[in-house]
Amino acid sequence: MEISRKSCARGGVVAGVAALALLANPALSSATVDGYMQAFKMPGGTIKVELTGISSPTLVGCQVVVAETFGRDVHRGEVVLTGSPGAGTYTTPPLNTDWGYRVSATCIDADGETVLPPSPDTPQLGSAGSADIGLQTLGFLLGS
Numbered sequence: 100m101e102i103s104r105k106s107c108a109r110g111g112v113v114a115g116v117a118a119l120a121l122l123a124n125p126a127l128s129s130a131t132v133d134g135y136m137q138a139f140k141m142p143g144g145t146i147k148v149e150l151t152g153i154s155s156p157t158l159v160g161c162q163v164v165v166a167e168t169f170g171r172d173v174h175r176g177e178v179v180l181t182g183s184p185g186a187g188t189y190t191t192p193p194l195n196t197d198w199g200y201r202v203s204a205t206c207i208d209a210d211g212e213t214v215l216p217p218s219p220d221t222p223q224l225g226s227a228g229s230a231d232i233g234l235q236t237l238g239f240l241l242g243s
Contacts, residue, residue: 131157131208132153132154132207133153133154134154134185134206135151136150136151136163137220143193144193145192146194147191148204150178150186150188150204152184153185153186153187154185155208157208158206159206160180160206160207161177161180161205161215162204163176163204164203164204164205165201166203167195172194203215
């Protein structure tokens with residue numbers, strides 16, 4: 100799949116307009132889902148993503164996206180939450196350990212979509228497991 104310069108430019112325009120809308124009306128970005136995500140490199144080349152402290156009176160669901168930095172490999176999955184506040188886990192199939200991956204988690208409720216921040220317990224460098232996968236979580240480097 101090739102991405103043209105026009106597509107990149109359109110994406111930049113959309114992102115810019117969205118940013119201006121959020122500045123003009125901060126209520127647009129105030130969805131009420133609370134919680135955190137944490138990602139770990141696991142043995143066997145998998146990435147395990149844990150969601151914790153998920154709460155919202157109108158929660159619809161949460162999903163995780165694990166994407167190779169250049170879009171060559173993307174894995175999406177819904178996370179089944181249990182408890183109150185909710186917690187759940189998503190584990191990828193084995194990944195190419197020569198590539199870097201970005202991890203994000205979003206939850207949807209009646210107020211819209213919320214991108215979950217990394218847990219305060221997320222290590223800044225290094226993580227569980229021995230797989231050599233470069234892993235970025237919302238700008239935080241978790242791997243080599």
